[in-house]
Amino acid sequence: MLGAAIIMVNILIFSYNIFKTVLSKDHDGSYTVGQFLRAAFGIPRLMKLFGKEDKGAVNLDYNGMPVFIVAVARGSIDTVINAVVLLAAGVLILVYGVFALLGHPLNPGAVDALLYKNLYWWGLDMVADGNVLIYTAGVWYLLVPLLTGRKLFGANVVKTVIMVDLLVSMGVWSxxxxxxxxxxxxxxxxxxxxITWGEIFTMGLTLFATLMTIWKARPVKMSPPLQFTLGSMFGFVMGAMAGILQANVGLNVVLHNTQWVIGLHAHALLLTGxxxxxxxxxxxxVPMLTHLEFKFKKLVDWHFWLWMIGSVGxxxxxxxxxxxxxxxxTLYTGGEFTPYTLAAIIFGSILSIGFIIFVVNLVSTLGLxxxxxxxxxEKWQKSTEKV
Structure with a gap:
């Protein structure tokens, strides 16, 4: 629990640094958190559609604010909530543990179990919505225009969709x-x-805007970054659809706490997505920062297909x-699930080979x-050079 608490504190420091950077007052165009979020999510534009004016809006170029920055801001909100809730949960468990070790156990009934579970899952689910979904979507918003040389399709609408997804993410924990x-x-x-099903629309619009950007940029070169970006989208569709299926009161009776949840939902999102x-x-x-192209181009293709086949399989x-x-x-010794576990081991091995190929290619390109x-x-490197 102590380790988890330290991790949460580090996440809060990271999030603080993100907002501190975005809201830096080192220039004349500084603005408050509230003003930034209103502009980022397109509140002034929405109010204008209804014939009203946002008098609190600053001279902030909403139309020019990168969607990537809006996505990072939105994801960081979820990240802060996640860190605060899990930090509190970890500290609570730590306090109970310390008192138990000292021989003065606290009353476990002092904390309502159902309330605790709801608060815990409300905070923990922010990992999926803030860290996994929106940070990944933000990367798509950044990379696809960069790789295709075209502005993100429907960029202004996408910013408002990000705000809507923030509201949706607040109510899906159950x-x-x-x-x-x-x-x-x-x-x-x-x-x-x-409410969970609402994420079909928000993430669906995210995929639509990104894919339309690629479509409008035709013909496009299927470069390795674009290839892996499309593979990432496929992984999210696959994992998200599995999640939507299990977010059903009837089907969840069958799928709850099974390998479906951790395999087809979580592993597809985390590995393939x-x-x-x-x-x-x-x-x-790597090519942008080092001016070096990957040494073995064939290995890039091998990496892609082995990783995709392995993770999906x-x-x-x-x-x-x-x-x-x-x-x-659960440990099964009767062999009833052996074909499935054997298939998972084989595909997991294929995945691992793909990753090893990636590491070999990366080290060969950059140098050991x-x-x-x-x-x-750096100080150790300097001392080694002197010797």
């Missing part, structure tokens, strides 16, 4: 409690199912096992010395 019979049914239906997105960033930034195998009733955190210099403190 899908984690669909299988909890103590959770009121109206909460499971309203928050866990109906976020992981592939990170590779697209690396394949973009492993997620599908785990998801199919879950649909047949294979639970998480330069790679080590990224993690070795």
């Amino acid at each position: 899908h984690h409690l669909l299988g909890d019979t103590s959770q009121p049914m109206w909460m499971r239906l309203f928050s866990g199912q109906l 976020v992981g592939t997105m990170l590779f697209s960033v690396i394949y973009t930034l 492993m997620a599908m195998a785990m998801g199919m096992a879950g649909s047949k009733g294979m639970l998480r955190r 010395k330069n790679v080590f210099s990224l993690v070795i403190p």
Whole structure:
């Protein structure tokens, strides 16, 4: 718990640094948090549509504010909420643990269990909505225009969609409690199912705007960064659809706490979605920052296809096992799920080979010395050079 608390504090420091940078007063055009968020999410434009004027708006070029910055701001809001809630939960557990070790255990009934679970999942779900979904979408908003040389399609509308998604993300946490019979049914239906389904529209519009940008830029060169960006989108569609299916009061009875949740939903989002997105960033930034092209171009293709086949295959195998009733955190010795676990191991191995190929290509391009210099403190490097 102490380690988790330290991590949350570091996340808060990171988020503070993000907002401090964006709201820097080192220039004449400084503005408050509220003014920035109103401009970023397009509130003045929305008010203008209804014949009203936002008198609190500053001289901030809303139309010129990059969508990427708006996405980072929105994701950082979720990140702060996540860090504060999980930090509080971790400290609470730590306090109970310390008193128990000292021989003076506290009354566990002093904290309402259902209230605690709702607050915990409200905060934890911000990881998915702020860190996974919106930060990834922000990267798409940045990379696709950069790679295609075309402005993001519907950029101004996208900024408002980001605001709507922020509001939606505040009310979806109850899908984690669909299988909890103590959770009121109206909460499971309203928050866990109906509001969660709202993310189909917000993330759907995100994908539409990004893909339309690529379509409008035809013909486009299928460069490695663009290839991995499209793979990332596929992973999000796959993982999100699995999540929407399980965000159903009826289906959740079957899928809750099974390998479907962790495999077809979580692994597809994190490996095929976020992981592939990170590779697209690396394949973009390395040539930009170092002026070096990746040494083995064929290995880039091998990396892409092995990673995609491995991550999708492993997620599908785990998801199919879950649909047949294979639970998480459960050891099965009867062999009833052996075909699925064997398939997951094979596809996981393919995924690993793809990652090893990526590392070999990256180290060969940058040089082993330069790679080590990224993690070795500069003063140590200088002392080694003197010797």
